[in-house]
Amino acid sequence: MRKISLFEQDISSANSQLNRTLSEKEALIVSKQQEYCRHLGWDAAACEAYAAYVEEQLEYREKSAEEILVTSEEGIRLVGSSVYFHLFKHSQLAPREKVRLVLDQLGRSLDEHGMLQLSGLCRIDPDMSPHSEFLEQFAACVKIGYPGGLIAASHPTISWEELKCVHQLRYYFDRQNLFYIRSNFKGKTDYEKLLAYSKQTGQKLNYRDSSRFHNRVRQSGKTMNSKYRSREGRHEQTNDKIKTENGLSEFILNVETGCFVSQWNRLKTVGGKLVFDETKESTVARMKELIDSNPENYDLTGHVGKEIADTESFNYDRGFFDWLPWRRAHDYYDMKPSGQEKFDSDLRKLAKRKWPFPQKYKECYRTARSIQKVLKKEE
Incomplete structure (x- = not known):
């Protein structure tokens, strides 16, 4: 597994699409992060739960969208973090x-x-x-x-x-x-x-x-x-x-x-x-x-x-x-x-x-x- 920063790779691509709204940009990044979760071995249920978790964070906007997206991606790689536990808890793996x-x-x-x-x-x-x-x-x-x-x-x-x-x-x-x-x-x-x-x-x-x-x-x-x-x-x-x-x-x-x-x-x-x-x-x-x-x-x-x-x-x-x-x-x-x-x-x-x-x-x-x-x- 290769260490990459999906946010850094995709945020510039999202920003270049001027016809998109902010929520569409965020949706694009969250979709890419879901792919990253699948790459790490999580099942569909966990990936869907991850997207819902991030979308909820973005909806309440206690932090900036950029901070939420970066923190969420980092949490995917931190075993025991709140993001990781959300994946673990909602996964339907045995x-x-x-x-x-x-x-x-x-x-x-x-x-x-x-x-x-x-x-x-x-x-x-x-x-x-x-x-x-x-x-x-x-x-x-x-x-x-x-x-x-x-x-x-x-x-x-x-x-x-x-x-x-x-x-x-x-x-x-x-x-x-x-x-x-x-x-x-x-x-x-x-x-x-x-x-x-x-x-x-x-x-x-x-x-x-x-x-x-x-x-x-x-x-x-x-x-x-x-x-x-x-x-x-x-x-x-x-x-x-x-x-x-x-x-x-x-x-x-x-x-x-x-x-x-x-x-x-x-x-x-x-x-x-x-x-x-x-x-x-x-x-x-x-x-x-x-x-x-x-x-x-x-x-x-x-x-x-x-x-x-x-x-x-x-x-x-x-x-x-x-x-x-x-x-x-x-x-x-x-x-x-x-x-x-x-x-x-x-x-x-x-x-x-x-x-x-x-x-x-x-x-x-x-x-x-x-x-x-x-x-x-x-x-």
């Missing part, structure tokens, strides 16, 4: 076909180290929020389109490569979630920004989930102290899991520093630069680059490896009531694919091997207040 289309538009491929790389014409919208409707609808399509979970044995006719790409796409949603919180809210720490996000959006944060898989240790079988009578006893659980109200997006927080724990703090681009930079603009630019997935380029025995192993992961299932024997969706869609199915990249596989998760332990942090107490002691 759920699995929708998931495949998103991956194809993002330019999915697995590199030599088994990591999903995205290099397509479309990219994830840098303004998409962790609680966006698109993420909820996409997760629903995964569950409907892949009944039985992202398990190879459940889908003998689906390629292992496809299942692995669907699984790893979650991590790119994670990256966007971190970026959204860090770039849109004020605070001295990631946690303060997360609280600001919660307050401004009305999202109630969920602190109740276990963080066992995000507090990995050097040796397998190590048991965390469950009494917490001393500083040393409590210190071993340093990370807590915090989820959005819908249970899909999650953040792993170091309760002693207030910083997010994520592989995206450590992963580098193929050019050797960290993905997250000091400025919003440079980070957005680096999010378009391929990721260096070679395990040899990372020190997985130290803090880098631990953070890659401890990282968060967007959930296709909410995980509510998953302790019930007949309700194991979170296990099948989110946990087993990275565990027994081995759908993670070589980098994460090796990091988790060097940093196995501990035996069960008592969670220390179940509320915002319990975390705030630790942060105040550390100040």
